[in-house]
Amino acid sequence: MIAALSSKLFFRAVLVFIAFMVLAPVFFLFNSALREDNSFASNPFMLARDPQWENFKDVWSDGAFAIYLKNSLVVTGGALILTVILALGAGFVLGRYSFKGNGLIYGFVLTGMLVPAKLAILPLFIQLKWMQLLDSHIGLILVYTSGALPAAIFIMSGFFKALPSDLDNAARIDGASEFQLLRIVLTPLVRPGLAIVAIYSAIPIWNDFFLPLVFLQSPENKTIMQGLTVFFGQYASQWGVLFAGLSMAALPLIVLYLALSEQFIKGLTAGAVKG
Numbered sequence: 001m002i003a004a005l006s007s008k009l010f011f012r013a014v015l016v017f018i019a020f021m022v023l024a025p026v027f028f029l030f031n032s033a034l035r036e037d038n039s040f041a042s043n044p045f046m047l048a049r050d051p052q053w054e055n056f057k058d059v060w061s062d063g064a065f066a067i068y069l070k071n072s073l074v075v076t077g078g079a080l081i082l083t084v085i086l087a088l089g090a091g092f093v094l095g096r097y098s099f100k101g102n103g104l105i106y107g108f109v110l111t112g113m114l115v116p117a118k119l120a121i122l123p124l125f126i127q128l129k130w131m132q133l134l135d136s137h138i139g140l141i142l143v144y145t146s147g148a149l150p151a152a153i154f155i156m157s158g159f160f161k162a163l164p165s166d167l168d169n170a171a172r173i174d175g176a177s178e179f180q181l182l183r184i185v186l187t188p189l190v191r192p193g194l195a196i197v198a199i200y201s202a203i204p205i206w207n208d209f210f211l212p213l214v215f216l217q218s219p220e221n222k223t224i225m226q227g228l229t230v231f232f233g234q235y236a237s238q239w240g241v242l243f244a245g246l247s248m249a250a251l252p253l254i255v256l257y258l259a260l261s262e263q264f265i266k267g268l269t270a271g272a273v274k275g
């Protein structure tokens with residue numbers, strides 16, 4: 001009994017430590033965003049005793065920052081919607097049907113996970129120029145979607161394969177079409193997989209600096225990561241405003257994770273609860 005109690009205390013201590021390591025940087029970020037600029041020199045880790053909400057107002061009053069944030073929301077949201085829809089359909093076909101060439105197509109999809117998009121930067125640049133999609137959000141959305149699809153299809157096909165085939169047979173006996181089978185019966189059961197795809201796809205797209213730097217030239221089309229470099233130069237000595245800008249740049253990903261956290265955790269632990 002003592003050994004079991006010690007084990008529980010140990011694991012709880014580990015969980016508390018991990019939670020602290022994750023939450024401490026977030027707390028430091030938002031706390032710094034509420035501090036006065038002249039307080040950083042004396043103590044960088046001091047609590048914000050007199051919260052300076054004007055720092056967030058100053059960030060938002062800069063019209064360029066709002067444009068950068070909107071552009072990132074458009075690019076990330078567009079790529080995310082396309083990735084989820086295409087991965088859902090492709091995962092359904094590869095995971096639920098057995099046909100000649102299934103393994104070949106699946107292997108072809110997996111090879112896409114081995115080739116980073118940055119290695120194909122020159123062909124992508126030429127292709128987007130030929131399609132007249134350079135310096136456009138649509139072109140960047142297509143590039144991000146193609147890069148995220150292989151891993152997304154791999155994840156979704158695994159979730160579809162794990163579902164019992166009796167579900168398909170029962171739905172077809174009741175007169176459901178293949179689209180109804182996917183939309184009504186199976187999609188609610190693979191929502192944890194969709195949450196994993198959404199979060200794993202959104203984070204690298206939102207945080208990416210390189211591809212927007214290559215494919216977007218106009219200042220009004222820049223994403224938030226490009227805009228932060230301009231923002232840092234503009235407010236180099238105003239630490240509170242800088243941290244407020246960083247907080248606002250990180251907020252959409254935090255909201256996305258909180259919205260999908262329940263399904264995300266279910267998806268990560270799905271394999272551990274199967275007998």
